[in-house]
Amino acid sequence: MFTSSTRDVPDPRRVPRHVAIIMDGNGRWAKMRLLPRIAGHRKGVEAVRATVRAAIEEGVEFLTLFAFSSENWRRPAEEVSLLMELFGRALEQEVAKLHANGIRLRVIGDTSRFDRRIRELVAAGETLTAGNSRLTLTIAANYGGRWDVAQAARAYFAAHPEGLAPGAAMNPEGLEPYLSTAYAPEPDLFIRTGGEQRISNFLLWQLAYSELYFTDLLWPDFDAAALRAAIASFGERERRFGQTGDQVHTGDA
Numbered sequence: 001m002f003t004s005s006t007r008d009v010p011d012p013r014r015v016p017r018h019v020a021i022i023m024d025g026n027g028r029w030a031k032m033r034l035l036p037r038i039a040g041h042r043k044g045v046e047a048v049r050a051t052v053r054a055a056i057e058e059g060v061e062f063l064t065l066f067a068f069s070s071e072n073w074r075r076p077a078e079e080v081s082l083l084m085e086l087f088g089r090a091l092e093q094e095v096a097k098l099h100a101n102g103i104r105l106r107v108i109g110d111t112s113r114f115d116r117r118i119r120e121l122v123a124a125g126e127t128l129t130a131g132n133s134r135l136t137l138t139i140a141a142n143y144g145g146r147w148d149v150a151q152a153a154r155a156y157f158a159a160h161p162e163g164l165a166p167g168a169a170m171n172p173e174g175l176e177p178y179l180s181t182a183y184a185p186e187p188d189l190f191i192r193t194g195g196e197q198r199i200s201n202f203l204l205w206q207l208a209y210s211e212l213y214f215t216d217l218l219w220p221d222f223d224a225a226a227l228r229a230a231i232a233s234f235g236e237r238e239r240r241f242g243q244t245g246d247q248v249h250t251g252d253a
């Protein structure tokens with residue numbers, strides 16, 4: 001189990017152990033070039049490859065990427081189906097390479113809504129790479145932060161059929177083992193590309209004490225230098241977790 005930032009104060013570190021990214025701006029990248037939106041998504045897959053490589057070089061242990069939100073089904077049917085096609089193809093083409101590079105793949109989100117081919121590719125990829133430990137790459141697909149909290153509550157009560165005694169408080173940290181990211185520490189650094197400054201139903205619970213970093217770069221233009229810039233910004237932050245600055249400086253928790 002990992003530290004819960006609302007129960008214990010995590011150890012300070014210069015390099016984020018877990019980086020979570022909202023990869024936004026593919027459509028605008030394509031539009032600026034008078035290309036169809038899917039061309040931006042395709043280019044976005046290349047930025048994913050570069051970012052995975054860079055994350056390993058920087059010493060990041062967990063990288064979580066928002067690929068498709070539970071609200072992205074609201075897009076035109078054609079874009080949704082092209083995105084599904086791209087996701088399937090990326091799984092087919094990349095999983096062996098991830099494995100060869102010692103990367104563990106996890107997919108979080110309600111995958112029950114995906115077609116069988118994608119569900120099988122996800123399961124096979126997770127199984128193949130389960131023993132790897134160089135980097136854990138998590139793809140959030142049909143993921144929503146509210147869905148995650150709701151499914152965790154459901155799993156909690158499935159594991160505790162006795163329920164709560166009348167009037168008993170529910171301990172927030174008690175829910176954490178049931179979140180879809182229970183295998184990872186909380187994100188230290190959250191990055192959103194594309195210029196918007198919002199969470200868009202990403203990791204609502206897990207981002208409680210993450211450092212937030214926003215960049216106007218569109219996702220297809222994100223690269224190793226951009227990741228390094230975000231990590232450098234993280235290194236200059238003072239994370240206080242509710243304490244005073246003096247407590248942080250003297251290490252007197």
Ligand code: IPE
Nearest residue numbers: 023024025026027028029067
């Ligand atoms: C992010 O890029 C990728 C997905 C949400 C699938 P967008 O497609 O949202 O790009 P913009 O925001 O329209 O530029």
Ligand code: IPE
Nearest residue numbers: 022023024066067068069200
């Ligand atoms: C968030 O981007 C979801 C992903 C990057 C997968 P959106 O483009 O869907 O977010 P909004 O709609 O601008 O908030």
Ligand code: MG
Nearest residue numbers: 024025026194
């Ligand atoms: Mg967008």
